[in-house]
Amino acid sequence: MRLRSLLPVLLAGLAAAPASAQDLTGTMKKIKETGQITLGYRDSSVPFSYLDGSQKPVGYAMDICSKVVEAVKADMKLDKLEVRLNPVTSATRIPLIANGTVDLECGSTTNNADRQKQVAFTNTHFLTASRFVAKKASNVSKFEDLKGKVVVSTSGTTNIKQINEYNAEKKLGITILPAKDHAEAFLMVETGRAVAFVMDDVLLASLAAGSKDPNAYLISSDAISKPEPYGIMLRKDDAPFKKVVDAATAAFYRSPEGKAAYDRWFTKAIPPRDINLNLPMSEALQKAFSTPSDSPDPAMY
Incomplete structure (x- = not known):
């Protein structure tokens, strides 16, 4: 009788325990097993992802990826999560995501239908036109x-x-x-x-x-093209990881912190030369931030 009465308690405890690596799949499993997440960065994609005066990767997209890392760490209940940095180029960024070398590509990559056949994107963080x-x-x-x-x-x-x-x-x-x-x-x-x-x-x-x-x-205040969305890349067909990444970016973009991050990189002096791009957030991007989307279709924006 005593063992029977303890059984529901034991089962409840197991249900509440953090997921083991065996229970996870894809990128979440990899992160659990290694204790690491790898971010891909660009060396000269100002102001999204580039090297500052001390050769450290900085930028708007790097700030966004940092927020995603925090969310992944919290979701997986990890005491610590090591962030590894891996340089990528226009030619290598998609292959390095696809083959598992890089988990998030933090840059200025256009989200379009052709690329979505190879990789996935989280919510749009910039619109160019x-x-x-x-x-x-x-x-x-x-x-x-x-x-x-x-x-x-x-x-x-x-x-x-x-x-x-x-x-x-x-x-x-x-x-x-x-x-x-x-x-x-x-x-x-x-x-x-x-x-x-x-x-x-x-x-x-x-x-x-x-x-x-x-x-x-x-x-110019107006444009003669539809907006083209930029997004953080991640691996295709990795729903559990994408769910966490999408929730993290959506929350960030909707918050005052998201707007502040944009202003920091696009309307204020940035390192290392203290140049100011003087590019206020467009109405289209304000709308995209209020209703986050990973759509590659310019007509959606």
Whole structure:
């Protein structure tokens, strides 16, 4: 009788015990067995993931990944969780996620349908779109202001195609010049050979911030493309891990802390050169933060 009365208590205790490695699968099992989680970082993807003056990986995406690590540690009830850092490039980031070397890729990777065939993404942390950079003295701030003016974009990009299509559709009479690369295109605006340079907004912000007089430039308030989402990558078909990562990023983006992290990296001076990208959060990203999504479809944003 005494053993019978103890049985429910023993079963309840077992149910409440932390899951063993045998009960887990995928990345959660790997983390439990090794006591480690590996973050992939970029060395020059400013301000998402890059090396600071002491060669330490820092950035907006690194901050997000740190929040995910905290959530994983809490969810698995671990006393400690070692964070390992592994460099990745555009060419290696997907293979290193897929083969298990890296658990989270903390960078500026576009979430699209093709990539989702190989890897998974958590909730969107940035939206880029085609805008233009111009000198404030030019008195242009929207695409309609470019009517009859000279505009440059980089040859071979989707951006130059978009501005040509926009120009034809709106009948604005814009003269569109091709540049061999981004540096030449920005120089044309800097020297007055073009009024504006059309490109991805975050790249424009970086070029303006690194110029001789960053305060002389502005980035257009409107865009001529749908937003393209960036997300933290993780392995495909790993539902238990993705559930924890999605919950962590959603909570972070909805909180004041998420907005503060964005402002820290996009609207304030950042190391090591103390440049300021002057790129306030767009309305589309504000919406994405309030209703987090891992959708690769630009139309969702």
